[in-house]
Amino acid sequence: MPKRAAQAVPTSTASSNGISESKLPGNGSPPLPNQRTLLGKAQALTSKCIHPWRTFQSRKDKRKRTQKPPEKKPPFSLSLWGLLILLIFEVLILIALSVLWVLTTRNNGFVDVPDTPASIATSKNIHERLLWIYSLLWTSVPAFIVTMCGALFATSLRALQDSRPTIELRRASDVGSKTFSHDPGKAGCLLPFRRKARSHQIEERAKAKHTVLLDYGRDWFPFVDSYHAFRNKHFLISMCTIVKWFFVAIGPLAAAIISIGNVPLSKGIAVTTNSFFDDDKNMSSSRLALESTSAILLNNASSHSWSTDIYSVVPFFANSETPGNLTADTRTFSGTLDCVSISIEDLISAGNLTLDNQIVPTFNFVDRGCPGSTSLTVVQEPPVYARTFYLDCPYEAVPMRLGLLTGVYESTSSYLLRNVSLISCIPYFWKSTSRVTVLPGANPQEKPGQILNVVEDKSSVKQWLPSFWSRWVPEIDNYRVLDPRLLMDADNFGFITYNYAMNSGGTIDFAQAMNITFSVFFATFSTLQAYSPLPESFVFNGILSRPGNRLFVVFLPATIVTFVMALSFVVTIWISVYAYKHNVILKEHVGLILGHALLLEGNDGVGRFVDAVRADLRRQAEVAIRAPDNKIIKKIGKASSPETVNLQVENMIRHGDLVQYAEDFGNLKDWDCWVDNNGKLWMQEPASTDNTT
Numbered sequence: 001m002p003k004r005a006a007q008a009v010p011t012s013t014a015s016s017n018g019i020s021e022s023k024l025p026g027n028g029s030p031p032l033p034n035q036r037t038l039l040g041k042a043q044a045l046t047s048k049c050i051h052p053w054r055t056f057q058s059r060k061d062k063r064k065r066t067q068k069p070p071e072k073k074p075p076f077s078l079s080l081w082g083l084l085i086l087l088i089f090e091v092l093i094l095i096a097l098s099v100l101w102v103l104t105t106r107n108n109g110f111v112d113v114p115d116t117p118a119s120i121a122t123s124k125n126i127h128e129r130l131l132w133i134y135s136l137l138w139t140s141v142p143a144f145i146v147t148m149c150g151a152l153f154a155t156s157l158r159a160l161q162d163s164r165p166t167i168e169l170r171r172a173s174d175v176g177s178k179t180f181s182h183d184p185g186k187a188g189c190l191l192p193f194r195r196k197a198r199s200h201q202i203e204e205r206a207k208a209k210h211t212v213l214l215d216y217g218r219d220w221f222p223f224v225d226s227y228h229a230f231r232n233k234h235f236l237i238s239m240c241t242i243v244k245w246f247f248v249a250i251g252p253l254a255a256a257i258i259s260i261g262n263v264p265l266s267k268g269i270a271v272t273t274n275s276f277f278d279d280d281k282n283m284s285s286s287r288l289a290l291e292s293t294s295a296i297l298l299n300n301a302s303s304h305s306w307s308t309d310i311y312s313v314v315p316f317f318a319n320s321e322t323p324g325n326l327t328a329d330t331r332t333f334s335g336t337l338d339c340v341s342i343s344i345e346d347l348i349s350a351g352n353l354t355l356d357n358q359i360v361p362t363f364n365f366v367d368r369g370c371p372g373s374t375s376l377t378v379v380q381e382p383p384v385y386a387r388t389f390y391l392d393c394p395y396e397a398v399p400m401r402l403g404l405l406t407g408v409y410e411s412t413s414s415y416l417l418r419n420v421s422l423i424s425c426i427p428y429f430w431k432s433t434s435r436v437t438v439l440p441g442a443n444p445q446e447k448p449g450q451i452l453n454v455v456e457d458k459s460s461v462k463q464w465l466p467s468f469w470s471r472w473v474p475e476i477d478n479y480r481v482l483d484p485r486l487l488m489d490a491d492n493f494g495f496i497t498y499n500y501a502m503n504s505g506g507t508i509d510f511a512q513a514m515n516i517t518f519s520v521f522f523a524t525f526s527t528l529q530a531y532s533p534l535p536e537s538f539v540f541n542g543i544l545s546r547p548g549n550r551l552f553v554v555f556l557p558a559t560i561v562t563f564v565m566a567l568s569f570v571v572t573i574w575i576s577v578y579a580y581k582h583n584v585i586l587k588e589h590v591g592l593i594l595g596h597a598l599l600l601e602g603n604d605g606v607g608r609f610v611d612a613v614r615a616d617l618r619r620q621a622e623v624a625i626r627a628p629d630n631k632i633i634k635k636i637g638k639a640s641s642p643e644t645v646n647l648q649v650e651n652m653i654r655h656g657d658l659v660q661y662a663e664d665f666g667n668l669k670d671w672d673c674w675v676d677n678n679g680k681l682w683m684q685e686p687a688s689t690d691n692t693t
Contacts, residue, residue, distance in 0.1 A: 074586035075159040077152075078579045083572065086152045090569040093149060097257070097562050100553045108263050109550025138258035138551055146254035146561060150247030153568055156575060157240040163589045164234060165211040169675045170585040208609070208683065209669030213662055216241075222248075236571075236578055243571050246564045256557040264325075264545045271328045271542030273316040277431075278532035279466035286472065289525035290479055290492040296520055297500045303520075304527050305449030306438070310334050310519050312526035313436050313451060316542070324546025325437050325452060332434040332454060333530075335522030337402065337425035339511040340367060344420050353415055361415040363405065367424035370396050374405055378416040382487045383409040385417070386494035388477040391424075398426050398465075400473055404514050406498055421510045427473060427518065433460040440544075472525070493517065588679065599675075605683040609671055612685065613662045614653075620661070621652040 076082045103110035210232060219225035222245045229238035295301035306313045311332040318326055342365045347353040352364040362375040370393035376385055391401035403424045407417035437453040479492040501513035590599055600606050625648050662668045672684045
């Protein structure tokens with residue numbers, strides 16, 4: 001029986017990274033083809049991602065090793081580019097405010113804003129929910145921009161304050177100097193306009209209070225730092241600190257520059273009409289129009305769609321689902337009465353008022369060339385009469401009259417009536433072109449066709465006589481009021497006119513009431529019956545307007561912010577001129593503790609000043625300790641040993657503030673300070689007033 005081949009058992013060896021890996025005897029099995037492909041792709045991707053970064057870092061390190069040492073430069077916020085950025089920032093803000101203000105005044109707002117949903121809970125999608133945070137765009141953004149501008153300005157101010165001691169030290173050396181030299185690195189076409197660098201010659205010295213002891217950071221209360229700078233005759237810094245606090249004040253105010261307002265928005269739209277005023281149309285009964293007139297005048301009801309108290313309007317519509325008000329120029333029709341009151345006394349004196357059959361008073365009169373006569377039967381019941389009558393005037397320009405006779409039964413009167421009014425009117429009919437604003441059918445909560453406004457073009461008004469007048473006007477007095485409980489003998493038109501005049505409380509007489517009643521009656525009748533469809537629809541231009549939200553520039557906040565920005569712009573120009581004038585000195589400004597250490601390195605004069613500060617502080621501490629009202633002396637006793645007193649003095653010196661002491665006490669702030677040609681700071685105690693040096 002043949003022996004089975006011995007099975008190869010893998011052995012485990014430790015890899016270089018400490019992880020054991022299995023090896024087969026002899027050569028290990030190679031990775032599978034899929035594994036090799038994935039490994040290669042991973043290595044290639046890693047190389048593509050890491051290699052550019054390593055290349056960039058290596059080039060950056062190489063440039064650092066080979067580049068020139070950095071040159072002296074002024075602080076960036078006082079350099080050409082720093083101040084230019086600030087000026088551009090301020091100019092852009094001023095231009096933006098001016099443009100937005102002009103757009104607001106011209107266009108009733110400068111941009112449309114979407115309507116905010118009624119409730120965030122009922123918002124249907126994320127877009128409607130985002131509408132609730134749109135207000136951040138016109139509140140937070142202006143405040144952020146103004147705050148950023150204020151921060152840039154404050155940075156320039158801080159650099160100006162920090163460099164002021166350097167300017168004081170270096171400028172004293174420039175006084176009286178007439179030696180100039182060009183900066184060798186500033187050659188080119190602008191060389192004639194370049195500032196010439198002044199050589200440093202010591203002519204006079206600055207004081208310590210304006211140099212090494214100058215500290216504008218101590219004054220934190222508004223405008224105190226400005227007073228401090230003004231007292232030091234640093235007028236530019238004083239003005240800059242005022243502007244800085246103005247920026248602090250207008251930061252929140254900038255959020256109120258732009259506000260939202262609800263205003264009417266308009267856009268052009270195509271308007272269609274499919275009907276016309278057909279005065280040849282066969283009209284039906286006028287009773288419905290009279291009942292509507294009664295409801296409108298006596299019960300304050302609304303007019304019918306496409307009519308008002310005066311006009312009947314040719315209907316029009318727009319194929320738009322946008323709610324709003326639709327405005328278009330269309331034809332309007334109206335009717336009026338020219339009424340006169342006939343004097344009853346004149347009729348009696350002329351014998352034109354007679355009583356027939358003892359119960360029928362007859363009135364004979366002439367109205368503007370048209371003779372007429374009317375009568376009524378008077379009985380005790382009903383006691384009130386309001387009767388309309390019609391007269392033909394075939395030889396007049398307007399061949400008709402519409403009259404009204406009213407009165408109250410009076411048995412003692414010779415003609416059985418008192419408070420008699422006789423009105424005779426000439427009907428006139430008008431057609432014109434008017435600009436009509438109406439509610440279209442896209443307003444579901446309102447009545448479509450409700451007239452909101454009618455502006456008549458006076459130049460288009462024409463008098464005209466509709467064809468149906470000969471059938472319509474004579475029938476007006478034939479419509480009677482049938483009410484068994486009405487104590488009044490009246491037709492429908494007379495009933496409306498009489499009650500409308502009586503309900504006015506005496507402000508409207510019967511002639512005016514008759515004219516108003518006729519206008520409403522004609523407009524209502526025409527709207528209900530006088531229109532016929534056009535064979536083809538007519539399209540013309542209209543305007544769709546609706547209330548919408550627009551952004552406005554609020555005058556007062558915008559004015560205040562504009563004033564501060566303009567003031568900041570002027571002061572920034574002042575800073576620019578100042579920085580240009582002292583550009584050479586600003587290059588000598590040093591920062592950080594290292595820069596100050598280099599400035600003070602090996603200066604015996606500075607060491608003497610520090611020793612003087614410490615000596616004065618010790619002397620002040622000894623005086624304070626030995627003061628009779630000092631609490632420490634009261635506690636340890638006046639007879640204490642000198643060692644105890646010295647210990648208290650040393651403790652006070654150890655915890656004392658040398659800098660603040662130098663600022664506030666003694667004559668330390670009057671020491672002379674200057675910088676020599678090697679850039680080293682020197683200090684010297686001022687000579688006494690009774691000695692000359």
